[in-house]
């Protein structure tokens with residue numbers, strides 16, 4: 001599968017997260033509106049957990065079956081570019097230890113993130129159902145007006161800080177569906193780019209005298225984000241190239257993606273086949289995400 005096909009499959013998994021997330025919200029709202037018995041609430045919770053288990057299985061399958069294909073597509077993309085160089089033999093398939101390890105780390109990391117997410121949804125749902133149960137007991141002694149308010153308060157709380165919010169390792173707050181989408185999309189780029197870098201390093205090891213394997217180019221899709229300033233530009237992995245700047249001067253490096261949800265990928269740039277490539281405007285060297293975000297915001301407001 002090529003990058004577009006893989007992204008479509010990622011999009012389907014993201015949609016599945018959104019669907020389950022909405023299903024849980026609706027189910028909980030239904031429970032709040034109808035004041036179910038303890039037994040009914042218990043079976044509702046079981047349904048929610050079953051749905052989350054299915055989602056978890058799908059996330060597992062995607063992480064271990066589809067995500068690695070981003071890596072393999074990067075390997076074959078490097079091989080295909082290099083195939084046109086007459087002096088070099090293409091490395092081809094051969095899943096060596098380096099690749100196996102890279103894939104294992106990436107798939108474990110994505111699946112762990114997604115599983116944490118479903119686990120969190122499940123715990124939140126349980127807590128909301130339990131608290132709502134308590135509210136139902138109290139309701140018998142409160143007036144109709146405050147009943148209505150309590151329901152509204154519960155629903156507001158549900159949307160504001162119930163199953164909807166999730167705090168990541170960097171303490172940033174995400175809504176559950178945005179978080180899973182971000183994790184899936186960002187990790188697909190990281191594993192792809194690592195595939196490009198690792199394959200090029202294999203060629204460098206095999207052909208240390210050949211200087212064609214030191215450059216990468218940033219892909220293009222006419223991004224409206226600041227990362228668009230980097231589209232099509234060429235960078236040196238060793239940092240020793242006479243024209244092209246070191247990859248270390250890219251924003252967010254050594255993290256191999258500009259920002260969460262970024263679509264850009266690293267492509268091989270074979271100098272002998274492509275000639276002189278584009279060099280980034282020097283004002284975009286050594287920038288941080290924070291100051292690029294700020295500059296971009298002011299330019300576009």
Ligand SMILES: [Zn+2]
Pocket residue numbers: 223225227228258259261262263264
């Ligand atoms: Zn981007």
